[in-house]
Amino acid sequence: MVTFSVRCMRHTWLGTVAFLWALLTALPVSGSVILAQVASGIDSPTDIQSARDGSGRLFFVQQAGRIMVWKNDGEPPAEFLNISSLVLAGGERGLLGLAFHPDYRNNGFFYVNYTRRPDGATVVARYSRSANNPDVADPQSAAVLLTVEQPYANHNGGAVRFGPDGYLYIGTGDGGSSNDPQNHAQDLTNLLGKMLRIDVNARTGPLPYGIPPANPFAGSPQPGVRAEIWAYGLRNPWRFSFDRVTGDLFIGDVGQNSREEIDFVRAGGAGGMNFGWRVMEGAQCTNLPGDPPCNDPRFTFTSPIVDYDHGQGCSVTGGYLYRGRAVPELMRTSSPEQGQLFKGIYVFGDLCSGTIWQIGATAGGGVSKSVLLDSDLYITTFGEDENGEIYVADGAASKIYRLASTMPDDFQPPGNPATFDGARMRLPVVNVGSQKFNAALKLSSLESSPTGYGFKLETAELTSASSAAASTFDPATGKVRIPSIDLTQNGIGQDRAINVEMTLVAGSDPMMFSLDSGFTITTNAHYSFDTSRLTLPAVKVGEQKFYAALKLIQLETSPTGLGFQLENAELVTVSSDTAATFDPETGHVILPYVILEQNDTTQSIVRAEMELVKGSDPLLFTLISYAPTAP
Known part of the structure; x- marks a missing residue:
């Protein structure tokens, strides 16, 4: 994996969004946020994923064993892969998760999580796209990486996601039944009730995958401890996601009879955290026979950032932190306050009530939760496209919706944005007093800069263009402020930096600007x-x-x-x-x-x-x- 890194803040790419309203059916809901239908006929959807390969496609996973590809071209979704003959489906079993390799555009690898016929064991397998048609997978290309026996039919977890570290994360349920009778979630010799992390680009001994050396239990002196475990104490993690900007991890963990929860891990965490099940359910003690007391000093539990009772729903469905631009109500462009857990709005829902919530971080490490939408959907999963827009699946009606907005037509999200491709910065509109300029600058090393970098002016021309995200240059102070920069590589939007500042180096000719604040993005650029x-x-x-x-x-x-x-x-x-x-x-x-x-x-x-x-x-x-x- 390749990363741009100019030190300091990290923000998202908010790609160009064009609403094809002729193809969308708006489902009215309260407030200015709406659900816009994009697809139907997707039976029992369990996952929605983007390959993030620049194609703009979405992939809809169906519980029975099919993956459909949707190209947003007015045509209905078409079959990408059908492994229904391998999948034991029904209840909480089926084809449950999909993840595309970070370098999918080049290697064509993707990974699925399903319960197999006839015994219902969990299988994580790699497949490849067809060599002749990018919209079709090769069903004969399967390579099984991991198999986990399941003692019961429920609590299979199923989500698979690549983290910002390039490793594959696998969410497993506690094995099922009720109240985790074998206490799998607290057992480090068992893979159930865990968040696993493996390296699909390497091998460790006879394993068909590698064990990341930094996994918290790798090399444990305790006999039988599984090195694949990254975190434990989960009941049934139904959908987890990484914030595409910061790498923060959000987990929706389904509760037993009382509480549903959202767990959070800040990017860069070393793992090893215990989310508490079955000693804890949400933020409350279960007091199950044989368990240690919740206040036992021998144990440290990571508490959820949000939990709610069954008066508000019955089964949480984890979602995504919003990084799009089509729903201005969910966009936060100011810098995070001191002590905030994360920046932006995280969206999640409940399978039974159909409620879609939004949570934001508050000063001092807290969060605020409020209802975004009251819907009648049977929310089985959320998804995110290449532009950071959020999708939601209605398992009962077999439909896929996208979060949209009824914001007045005169609202203009930032347009004509500044861009940086790793070498050159282009500023379509720079306001200098009453005049406007189009400017191009080249990255240079600059020892006197706080970041070690600067930008040398290559061209500057008067322009009549306008932009809601125009940069400004104050000749009196030499300060340049760029409200947002779309960061790209190979023509593909990767991220967005916000509130970047530069300062003119006095006496420089050609003009040189010291980069005062930096940014970081991840890209699929390769050698x-x-x-x-x-x-x-x-x-x-x-x-x-x-x-x-x-x-x-x-x-x-x-x-x-x-x-x-x-x-x-x-x-x-x-x-x-x-x-x-x-x-x-x-x-x-x-x-x-x-x-x-x-x-x-x-x-x-x-x-x-x-x-x-x-x-x-x-x-x-x-x-x-x-x-x-x-x-």
Whole structure:
């Protein structure tokens, strides 16, 4: 995984949203937020996912074992995958979860969670899209990663999600029945009632997956403890999600007879937390026979940030923190207050009551919960598209809705936004007194900057354009304020930075601006070779990082007969755990992970080494060696 990193704040990409109202049927509800129907005929929907590959598609998971792809093109959803012959469905069993690999656009891998025929055991398996049609999966490509025996028919969890660390998280229920009779959720030798974390890009011993070395119970001296466990004490986590901006984790955990709860883990947490079940149900003690008292000092439980009683519903369905722009009522663009748990509005609902709630963080670590919508939906799942818009499924009516708004037509969300692609910033509208300019700036290193970076002005032209998100420059103070920047990579929106500030470096010519506040985003940019050009999004050269593009050439002095000529190199803020490195003193280049492509299809992955040809101008690199490496 590759990340842009310019230090400080992190905010979301709020991509362009166009309402195709001719294709939508609005379901009236109180207030200005509405539900707009986008699809029907989706029987027993259990999950809604986006591949986040730039295609704009959504994938609807059906309990019986089918995944449907919806392209938002006026056509009904079409079948993407059908594994119903493998799935034991009914009640709380079925095809329950879907997750796309972070590099799905290139490798075509996705992961499903289902209960298998005939015994109902949980299976997590990897599949691949068809080599001939991106809208169809290959049903013969299955590779089973994990199987968990289920003692009862209920409480199967089922959600699978990739976290910001690139690992696959798997939510498992406690095994079912009532009150967790085997106390699985508190048993660290059992995978039930847990949040698991595995590395799908590696292997540990005979396992078909890797154990992340930082997993809290990896290497535990206690016999039988499962290293896959990241957190425990869950009853039936029905839908969890990571905030696409911060990486914060929200879990909807279904209660027994009294309380439903939303659990929260701040991004970067080391794991190992105990959410309390079956000692706790929500924020209250269960006092079940044989359990320790809730105030036992030997135990530390992580309390939910929200819980509610069964007068408000009966089964929580976890949702998403809103990162779209089509529902202004859910947009928060101010900086978080001191001590806030998270920034923005988290949306979730209840299966039985149909209520959709919103919660926001308050100062001092608290949260406020209020009703967003009173609906008559049988809410089985929520989903999020590439633009951060939220969808909700009605399992009873077999329909999918999107959260929308009846905000007056004269409301204009930020338009004509500023953009940054890792190397250049483009500001369509900069207000300088009564004049407006279109400006382009190039990223540069700047030691005097608080972030270590600055931007050098490349072009500035008068413009008549307007923008609700215009930047401002005050010549008297030298201050530049940019209210929002859409961060992109390879033309795909990744994130959004808000309230970025820069300061003019006095006397600079061309004008240089010190970057006073920074931002971080994650992208699927990768190191690739397409038979003629080598593209390196991040090459470490000492403390700096560069984007580089090199052209393949014949080179007689090379051991392989091949070399690469540098075509372009620009300072960037992209970093990666598989970044290339260049040592100027020795001229040695190491490329640990290069994807070989042809016609946009991955052929293989290699590790390569090159060496600078001394005195070459433009720079030439001898290709010393290359060999296949594990994906």
